[in-house]
Amino acid sequence: MPTTATKPATTAEQAPTEEQPTAESVTGYQRTYPGRAEQVRQVRCDVARHLGDSPVAADAVLVASEIAADAILHSRSRGESFTIRLELHRDHCRVECQDSGGAWRRRWQGDRSHGLGIVEALTGADGWGIERVSGGDRVVWARLGW
Numbered sequence: 001m002p003t004t005a006t007k008p009a010t011t012a013e014q015a016p017t018e019e020q021p022t023a024e025s026v027t028g029y030q031r032t033y034p035g036r037a038e039q040v041r042q043v044r045c046d047v048a049r050h051l052g053d054s055p056v057a058a059d060a061v062l063v064a065s066e067i068a069a070d071a072i073l074h075s076r077s078r079g080e081s082f083t084i085r086l087e088l089h090r091d092h093c094r095v096e097c098q099d100s101g102g103a104w105r106r107r108w109q110g111d112r113s114h115g116l117g118i119v120e121a122l123t124g125a126d127g128w129g130i131e132r133v134s135g136g137d138r139v140v141w142a143r144l145g146w
């Protein structure tokens with residue numbers, strides 16, 4: 001199982017790295033959605049429209065859909081809101097969902113595959129992780145390369 005990864009803090013003196021966005025290297029997308037189940041469909045449509053013919057568009061739609069659904073089902077974002085972000089670099093796409101954190105709400109799934117490991121298995125994601133951010137929020141991310 002992948003481990004949680006965190007980005008190092010940056011300062012104005014550091015040169016941008018591949019993971020640090022610059023105006024030349026990144027096309028970004030961000031939108032906050034109501035924390036309701038019917039919004040997952042809107043997330044899929046918006047991500048597909050934003051990424052167009054990107055080599056990872058289909059996988060990014062799947063990842064965004066999964067992590068949006070997880071935010072609604074398993075965090076305090078249910079009934080509140082969550083934010084989807086995309087960073088499209090020249091050789092990869094980073095998909096993020098920021099939710100309101102809280103205790104992870106578990107649901108019994110029987111023998112079905114579930115959780116973020118399924119995202120990695122289905123998409124061939126280069127990696128994924130969970131980061132805690134200010135105010136108790138959580139950011140779930142996946143990196144899709146080509």
